[in-house]
Amino acid sequence: xxxxxxxxxxxxxxxxxxxxxxxxxxxxxxxxxxxxxxxxxxxxxxxxxxxxxxxxxxxxxxxxxxxxxxxxxxxxxxxxxxxxxxxxxxxxxxxxxxxxxxxxxxxxxxxxxxxxxxxxxxxxxxxxxxxxxxxxxxxxxxxxxxxxxxxxxxxxxxxxxxxxxxxxxxxxxxxxxxxxxxxxxxxxxxxxxxxxxxxxxxxxxxxxxxxxxxxxxxxxxxxxxxxxxxxxxxxxxxxxxxxxxxxxxxxxxxxxxxxxxxxxxxxxxxxxxxxxxxxxxxxxxxxxxxxxxxxxxxxxxxxxxxxxxxxxxxxxxxxxxxxxxxxxxxxxxxxxxxxxxxxxxxxxxxxxxxxxxxxxxxxxxxxxxxxxxxxxxxxxxxxxxxxxxxxxxxxxxxxxxxxxxxxxxxxxxxxxxxxxxxxxxxxxxxxxxxxxxxxxxxxxxxxxxxxxxxxxxxxxxxxxxxxxxxxxxxxxxxxxxxxxxxxxxxxxxxxxxxxxxxxxxxxxxxxxxxxxxxxxxxxxxxxxxxxxxxxxxxxxxxxxxxxxxxxxxxxxxxxxxxxxxxxxxxxxxx
DNA sequence: GCCGTTTTCGGCCCGACTGTTTTCAGTCG
Numbered sequence: 001x002x003x004x005x006x007x008x009x010x011x012x013x014x015x016x017x018x019x020x021x022x023x024x025x026x027x028x029x030x031x032x033x034x035x036x037x038x039x040x041x042x043x044x045x046x047x048x049x050x051x052x053x054x055x056x057x058x059x060x061x062x063x064x065x066x067x068x069x070x071x072x073x074x075x076x077x078x079x080x081x082x083x084x085x086x087x088x089x090x091x092x093x094x095x096x097x098x099x100x101x102x103x104x105x106x107x108x109x110x111x112x113x114x115x116x117x118x119x120x121x122x123x124x125x126x127x128x129x130x131x132x133x134x135x136x137x138x139x140x141x142x143x144x145x146x147x148x149x150x151x152x153x154x155x156x157x158x159x160x161x162x163x164x165x166x167x168x169x170x171x172x173x174x175x176x177x178x179x180x181x182x183x184x185x186x187x188x189x190x191x192x193x194x195x196x197x198x199x200x201x202x203x204x205x206x207x208x209x210x211x212x213x214x215x216x217x218x219x220x221x222x223x224x225x226x227x228x229x230x231x232x233x234x235x236x237x238x239x240x241x242x243x244x245x246x247x248x249x250x251x252x253x254x255x256x257x258x259x260x261x262x263x264x265x266x267x268x269x270x271x272x273x274x275x276x277x278x279x280x281x282x283x284x285x286x287x288x289x290x291x292x293x294x295x296x297x298x299x300x301x302x303x304x305x306x307x308x309x310x311x312x313x314x315x316x317x318x319x320x321x322x323x324x325x326x327x328x329x330x331x332x333x334x335x336x337x338x339x340x341x342x343x344x345x346x347x348x349x350x351x352x353x354x355x356x357x358x359x360x361x362x363x364x365x366x367x368x369x370x371x372x373x374x375x376x377x378x379x380x381x382x383x384x385x386x387x388x389x390x391x392x393x394x395x396x397x398x399x400x401x402x403x404x405x406x407x408x409x410x411x412x413x414x415x416x417x418x419x420x421x422x423x424x425x426x427x428x429x430x431x432x433x434x435x436x437x438x439x440x441x442x443x444x445x446x447x448x449x450x451x452x453x454x455x456x457x458x459x460x461x462x463x464x465x466x467x468x469x470x471x472x473x474x475x476x477x478x479x480x481x482x483x484x485x486x487x488x489x490x491x492x493x494x495x496x497x498x499x500x501x502x503x504x505x506x507x508x509x510x511x512x513x514x515x516x517x518x519x520x521x522x523x524x525x526x527x528x529x530x531x532x533x534x535x536x537x538x539x540x541x542x543x544x545x546x547x548x549x550x551x552x553x554x555x556x557x558x559x560x561x562x563x564x565x566x567x568x569x570x571x572x573x574x
Numbered sequence: 575g576c577c578g579t580t581t582t583c584g585g586c587c588c589g590a591c592t593g594t595t596t597t598c599a600g601t602c603g
Contacts, residue, residue, distance in 0.1 A: 023575090026586055030575040064576050102592085104601050137600095141593060189603090202603090233591080245603090260588095265603065272587045277580090283588055284603095 002046055006074055007039030008095070009083050010067075015094050015105040016086040033062035036266065038071075040319075042486075042518045046075045093119040100149040102142075110137070124150060148227075152237065159197040160242050161476060163506020163543055166191055168222055168240055169201045176246075179216055182207040184254070188261035193313045194546030196476060196509045201244040202261050210248045217246045252293070253285045259299050260284035266318035274306050274322070282306075314549035319517070334528070334555040336545045341370035341560045341567070342538065343467060344415065344438055344501065344529030349394060350375040351383035353534035356401060356410070362535035364408055370564045372411035372436045373398065379417040379425040380442055386414075388430040395433065409564055411435040415469060420444045422458030431464050436571060438501070440469035441482065449483035456484060460492040466571045467527050468493060470503040470510040477507065486515060490522040499559050499571070502528045502551075504544025505537075516551025525570060527559045 014031035017023035037060050038045055048056050049072060057068040070080050090109060096119055097108040111117040114135055115126050126132050127150070133143040169187050176185040182205040186192075189202030207213045210231040217234055218226050223244075227235040233247050249257045260268060261284065275282040280289055287294040287302055296302045300310040308325035312333055315321040324330050346352035347359055354362070356373060363371045375394070376385040386394065395412045402410055413436030417425045420443070424431065431437050439459050447455065459465060471489060472481035493500055500519055503510045508531070511519060516526065528544040530537050548558065555561040559570050 024586095027575050029586075033576080062576065066575060102601070106600060137594070139594060145592085200603095228591090230591085261603080263603080265587095268603095269587055276587080281588085285589085 001044040002074060003038050003041050003044060006045060006071060007035040009074070009080055010035035010038065010070075012094055013080075013083050013086060015098060016090055018105045019090070019109040020086070030062065030064075030067070034067050037062045040514065042514055045071060049075055091118060096120050097123065100146065100153050102145050102149050110135070120150065120153075152227075152243075155237075156241060159199045160240065161506045162191065162194060162196055162198055162546070163540070164240065165198045165201060165242060166543075168238065169203065169244075172201075172217075172220060172222060172244065172246075173203060175220060176203070176205055176213070176216070179213075181209050181213050181216060183251075186258065188258060189263060192262050193264065193316060194543070194550060196506075196512065196543075196547065198242070200242055201238070203244065203246045204254070204257055204261060205246060205248050206251055206254055207248050213248055214246070250285075255296050255298050255302060256282070256286045257284045259302055262313050262316065264317050267316035267322065270318055270322040271303075271306065271308075274308070274326070278306055280306065312549055314546060315552060317550070331552060331554050333549040334545060334553050334558050334561060335549075336542050337367070338555040338558070338561040339368065339528060339541060339545070340563055341368050341372075341411075342366075342530050342532065342541065343372040343411070343413070343436060343527050343560050344374050344469060344503070345371050345532045346375055346415075347373055349390075350380075350385055351533060356397065358535055359532065360401070360405075360408065360410060362532075362538055366538040366541070368538070369407070370409040370411060370567075372413040374413040374415045374436060374438050377414055377416045377425050379419065385417070385425075388427055391426070391430060392433070413438060413466075415440050416465075417442055418455060418459040420447075420455065422455040424459065424462070424464065428464065435568075436466045437464055437573070438467045438469045439465040441473055445473060445479070445482045447482070449485060452482055453485040453488050456489050457492045460489070460496050460498050463496050463573055465496070465498050466573055467499040467501050467529075469501045469529075469531075470508050471500055472510050472512075472515065474510055474512075475507050476509065481510075486518060490519050490524060493519075493524045494522045497573070499525045499527045502526055502544045502548050502553075503531050504529060504540040504542075504547075505531050506540060506543050509543060509547045511547075511551070513547050513550035516548060516553060520551065520553065520557070525559045526553060526557055529560070 010031045014028045018028045054068050057063055057071055070082060074080050092108055092112050094105060094108060097103055098105055115131055117123050117126050127143060127147045132138050133140045169191050173185045173187055176182050184206040186204050188204050190198050191201055205213055214229055214234045218229060218236055222238050223236045224239045225237045227237055233245060235243055235245050238244050272282050280287055287296050287305055294305060303310045309328050309330045311321050311325050311330045342363060345359055347356050348354055376383040378385040378387045391414060398410045398412050413434050415438045418439050418441050419425055474481035500511060528548055530540045532538055562570060
């Protein structure tokens, strides 16, 4: 799979071109746009080329004859000569250097030409010897800021999980609201779009007391240092290791600002192109016709004036949602309140932290009407997996509990290990006794693609599996997805009426948004599951729902958005 | 370098902030 490699090279070419006199800024933008296209493709680009040749590459958005040739050159030779030439001219670790706040490609090249700075180690030396402040166009302040940028980069963990960031962002917003200094405060940016990882937090507030709001913000307990502080924009570094911007917005501009700061950048570019076509100008201050401001009271108003339907923030990634909104075909996405149950939970009887009864009352408190308890099976020794006898006894306990309750139901299930050879580690008879069988890969992650595909497809083709858990096995920041042909897995799921899981654990979110989009093309259903191992984990469901929404999923495709009486027919096996 | 319900040529999103400058370039979102 060359997608990421090629996308990285195109991005670096863009940066190098941006300092080259011969290239226009539009050529730079062309490489960036192509990099984005290639980086977010689901299919390996070499497969696209193998199937459809150069024409198929040129059918991709932002890729024309020249860039198609560059891609082909990479597929055939592993090199791109244009990149090699640029790299010879500028032998700089551009990616690392430009990841420093305040350092772009141009400054990096100046530092290289004047001081021979090629990487961050060189930069640190140049800073400590105060060579930078003596350069034309730089001063002491620039040197200070670069020093700060380097130390922030070293502290930074880069992007963070949405699940770690969202609760903090909500805490800050809630503190602002409670202060009485703001009439409104909201989260914008990638956090509002529910991206699985977040690079920084954007918060907007409505207030006439700019200074007091900024004072309050910079003194919050979550703040570690102040990066910059002004009346309209203040940036701080939070203790969790991420930066947070607070902007105080004029009431007139609030909806435009919210639209603008929610992004994504590429979505906004598309929306503004439409604004121009319709004779408007759109920026963070409002919608304008000439110099006259058009009255807009909400994001809905803005999109409507442009002939578009409003769309949920989760869709705003320039993946075709703009065209959909123009055609007034934006789907009604699944919502957290649509979830009636949770089909993947654990108890203390294996590796969970709470008892069956505790999990049930937590699920009720979360507004659910049913859960499936799906403990691990015996192969997973680390999780104290249960055997046939263990499940039989446990299910009797569930029966007794169900009899004692009304208005809530516990389904009997297991998260069954799919062994190396594609078989299950429980007898068929035991599996038959369950309402739900979740199949999961927990071992031998490094098989070849064909072996792993065969393993999972075989397990699905037994017809015994209700749900395929975390279908790619990835753990964000920890483990790459195992190699598997998702197309073949989805085909098998379609054949066998097997539901695909959207696992809501913040570092899994598996299937991911783009994989959900890919899977949606098949006639398959999805289950948004918490995989709760303790009572507090039902909180995770909102991340799964956010991911489902980013994959444009509607509630009719989600099995646990169905009432329990309908659920049985959907989950019918064999 | 890409792209087309105004175009196969002439466009390509937009504005703030910052530092180093006397009018602007670079960076960011």
